[in-house]
Amino acid sequence: MNRKWLNNEKNRAENSDEKKIINLYKNTLNIDARNKQGIGPIKGMLEELRNIKTIDDLSELTLESKVESPLIEFSCSVDLKDATKNALYVESTTxxxxxxxxxxxxxxxxxxxxxxxxxxxxxxxxxxxxxx
Structure with a gap:
């Protein structure tokens, strides 16, 4: 995260791309809030995945689905700074x-x-x- 963005956060328009990136960054680092939420934020995604029974069901997932994004890839893996923990990684697609x-x-x-x-x-x- 560019420190200048964080230092000038108040100068960013509420719905600007920069403000959205800052919010995503802060939310990612807010471990206490994430632990409080538990799996709540992904319950919809898990439900959609549980309901997939056929190839047709899988094909019906759309860009509006909570399950996938063609532009951003989320993954959970071993934290590079502490191998005893997992971390969320946000990456661009291949x-x-x-x-x-x-x-x-x-x-x-x-x-x-x-x-x-x-x-x-x-x-x-x-x-x-x-x-x-």
Whole structure:
């Protein structure tokens, strides 16, 4: 987290991307509040996962689902600073084309896949009413 962001938090618009990042950062570090909440925040996600019985059920999960996000990946793993604890990691998803060579030296197939991926992300952002 950029310390300047935290120091200038009061100067950020309430619904700005920077304010949202600051809130996510603070919420991640607020262990007491997270422990108090327990599994409450993920109960909906767990219920959706429990209700999956068929491939069709799995296919019906949408971008509005509480289960997945195409742009941000959450994972829980051993804390890199203390191996006796687990930590939540927030990461970007992997490259759409698989490896960086596909971007630098595109093949006909990778150029087609890149075009489809760009169209998909643009559609998702448009449908979510995202603006710059």
């Amino acid at each position: 490259l759409s084309l698989g490896n960086s060579d596909e971007y630098v030296k595109p093949t006909e197939k990778s150029a087609r896949i890149k075009s489809l991926a760009e169209n998909y992300y643009n559609t998702v952002l448009t449908l979510s009413e995202y603006t710059l």
